[in-house]
Amino acid sequence: MPDLIQRQGALDRFAAAPRNIPAAALSVLPDSARLSFRGRPSAIDAAGAAFGVALPRDACRFAVKRGRTAFWLGPDEWLLQSEGEDPATLFADMSGKLAGQSCSLVDVSHRSQAFALSGPQAAYVLNHGCPLDLSLATFPVGMCTRTIYAKATIMLSRPASDIFHIDAWRSFAPYVWQLLDEARSELA
Amino acid sequence: MLLITCPHCGPRAELEFAYAGEAHIARPTDPMALDDESWARFLYHRANPKGLHAERWRHLHGCAQFFNVVRDTVSDSIVTTYPAGQPRPALPGDDKGATR
Numbered sequence: 001m002p003d004l005i006q007r008q009g010a011l012d013r014f015a016a017a018p019r020n021i022p023a024a025a026l027s028v029l030p031d032s033a034r035l036s037f038r039g040r041p042s043a044i045d046a047a048g049a050a051f052g053v054a055l056p057r058d059a060c061r062f063a064v065k066r067g068r069t070a071f072w073l074g075p076d077e078w079l080l081q082s083e084g085e086d087p088a089t090l091f092a093d094m095s096g097k098l099a100g101q102s103c104s105l106v107d108v109s110h111r112s113q114a115f116a117l118s119g120p121q122a123a124y125v126l127n128h129g130c131p132l133d134l135s136l137a138t139f140p141v142g143m144c145t146r147t148i149y150a151k152a153t154i155m156l157s158r159p160a161s162d163i164f165h166i167d168a169w170r171s172f173a174p175y176v177w178q179l180l181d182e183a184r185s186e187l188a
Numbered sequence: 189m190l191l192i193t194c195p196h197c198g199p200r201a202e203l204e205f206a207y208a209g210e211a212h213i214a215r216p217t218d219p220m221a222l223d224d225e226s227w228a229r230f231l232y233h234r235a236n237p238k239g240l241h242a243e244r245w246r247h248l249h250g251c252a253q254f255f256n257v258v259r260d261t262v263s264d265s266i267v268t269t270y271p272a273g274q275p276r277p278a279l280p281g282d283d284k285g286a287t288r
Binding site: 074131 | 189196197198200201203204249250251252253
């Protein structure tokens with residue numbers, strides 16, 4: 001009975017009643033379709049055209065257009081994210097348009113769980129477990145990168161000066177969430 | 189903690205990187221043609237210099253790319269980094285691991 005199987009969010013049991021700490025608020029982000037794109041230079045423009053967002057060539061930057069985001073993760077690797085879209089539809093559409101190109105496209109929608117840390121003390125709380133310099137000069141709005149939080153690899157992006165999006169693999173998501181929740185306790 | 193400049197992402201904490209051994213060691217194109225001595229030299233013999241050492245690192249928790257680092261094994265200071273595939277840059281006082 002496949003229709004009885006419901007996918008559960010990795011953070012459901014924490015996100016139901018998060019503590020209200022406005023200086024560093026934690027909230028789960030809505031489900032997205034996510035595709036991992038890796039390809040030769042010749043396939044990059046075609047992937048951008050197929051996705052509807054030109055893939056950023058600058059290191060550690062993301063581009064947004066109409067709910068779709070292309071994150072630069074490496075010189076030949078991008079994460080393509082589309083909020084609220086069915087992963088199967090997006091994947092079928094993209095892989096059709098990229099037929100014949102030297103590239104790989106993998107549906108990783110259910111691999112990770114995204115959540116947001118926002119508020120004036122968000123960078124301070126993140127620095128409890130992340131060694132990056134999160135000042136606006138070195139980590140400006142529009143930057144994204146894979147990095148490390150304590151023992152877990154995360155993808156960190158900054159859509160606004162006091163909002164960070166964290167994308168952690170499903171099984172690591174409760175670990176990262178709970179550490180951040182503990183780190184922000186002093187601001188309660 | 190070391191601050192390592194990834195050729196793609198810029199300066200990052202050592203925590204994000206993985207060490208991957210000595211750089212510029214090319215696999216023999218025809219291993220079957222080698223005698224045991226030469227094959228063992230390729231597999232196991234490393235320069236282990238006191239001084240500047242060219243080595244491979246991987247930005248594992250970042251762009252995931254391999255690249256090369258010249259590090260001083262005495263002071264543990266990193267002299268320069270450059271993308272994989274490029275030759276070792278000329279540096280003052282560098283004997284290129286001549287102890288080998």
